Amino acid sequence: MEIPSVNNIVRVKxxxxxxxxxxxxxxxxxxxxxxxxxxxxxxxxxxxxxxEVTNKLGIxxxxxxxxxxxxxxxxxxIKAVSLEAEKAGIKIGVKVxxxxxxx
Numbered sequence: 001m002e003i004p005s006v007n008n009i010v011r012v013k014x015x016x017x018x019x020x021x022x023x024x025x026x027x028x029x030x031x032x033x034x035x036x037x038x039x040x041x042x043x044x045x046x047x048x049x050x051x052e053v054t055n056k057l058g059i060x061x062x063x064x065x066x067x068x069x070x071x072x073x074x075x076x077x078i079k080a081v082s083l084e085a086e087k088a089g090i091k092i093g094v095k096v097x098x099x100x101x102x103x
Contacts, residue, residue, distance in 0.1 A: 013070050020100050024070030035067050037074070037096075039103030042085065044073060044096055054082040060103055062090050 013024035042060025
């Protein structure tokens with residue numbers, strides 16, 4: 001279910017995958033959209049994600065690339081992970097929908 005937004009520049013989506021409830025965020029930015037899926041423990045984000053910052057903050061985070069929508073993120077594979085994501089069992093190359101229970 002999509003929640004209405006101002007000028008459709010920012011879209012927030014409620015996502016349920018295998019019973020897990022998540023929040024999706026799409027923000028239209030110049031050049032490329034910012035796309036993120038947030039869980040209770042961490043998040044998966046497009047190429048705007050700075051893994052070094054998530055490592056400093058001790059956050060479970062994973063990066064995908066080449067996505068324009070939350071639905072694209074769900075179909076993609078992990079390209080980079082934070083140290084905490086590694087500890088949680090999230091690995092590079094794994095499909096996003098296979099690690100949603102870890103975020």
